[in-house]
Amino acid sequence: MMSDKPAGDAGFDRQREQLVARLRAQRIASERVLAAIAATPRELFVPPELRPLAYDDNALPIAAGQTISQPTVVAVMTEALRVEPNSHVLEIGTGSGYQAAILAHLARSVVSVEVHPELAEGARRVLATLGIENVEVHVGDGSLGWPDAAPYDRILVTAAAPEIPAALLDQLRPQPGSRLVVPIGGRDFQSLVAVTWENGEWVERRGGSVRFVPLRGEAGWSDTEWSTRRHPFSRWRRKHNP
Ligand code: SAH
DSSP: OOOOOOTTOHHHHHHHHHHHHHHHHTTOOOHHHHHHHHTSOGGGGSOGGGGGGTTSSSOEEOGGGOEEOOHHHHHHHHHHHTOOTTOEEEEEOOTTSHHHHHHHHHSSEEEEEESOHHHHHHHHHHHHHTTOOSEEEEESOGGGOOGGGOOBSEEEEOSBBSSOOHHHHHTBOOSTTOEEEEEEEOSSOEEEEEEEEETTEEEEEEEEEEOOOBOOSTTSOOHHHHHTTOOGGGGOOOSSOO
């Protein structure tokens, strides 16, 4: 089995085209999002021994016990974020850097925060290899956002949070078009929540179900809460939804 094909390998290029065709068939409608996925070699963001699986529609293990998200989920979340060419974007949970690379294709600038230094380092390396220069990767507790580069036009959280982290809303520009997308829930059930600025207030909408590793840190899940599968919606104040 070939496990160390170089970038630009024709086999991977063909698999990437097939992935984009599958996503289109699954009703990912944004041509900008599809083009960003078509331009991003996922095989470079997975451990070398897993490269043959890079274009399967699965999450895969990366360092530090974390995962690179499933391509379908990346596509759905990216589309839900509605990034514009002039957007300044914050991503929480850099992981492999794959989602950050896709955001970089769509946005003016991306700030991505990762709690595990070795993942941040690995992501920086791959992004540099690809010549992507509009992403800054920082090590820290992203449940508190990254105030130094705020305000943001879009914020994407790629780990499951118990509720909407207050610091993230504080760092989102209060203007029409601004958008926060975050999986809310525990180990067993999470749904994608989008928060937008409408008529002078933040409005939450719940979308489809997803499955992410936990957001840690101050506004994230503690180990015990996560592993006792406590359901978050009991303490989730849904101000604007009926
Ligand atoms: N977006 C990633 C996948 C994210 S997996 C990709 O494209 O590969 C979720 C990531 O969130 C993990 O790497 C995990 O370490 C990170 N994470 C969890 N809690 C965090 C926190 N409080 N701050 C920053 N990163 C966090």
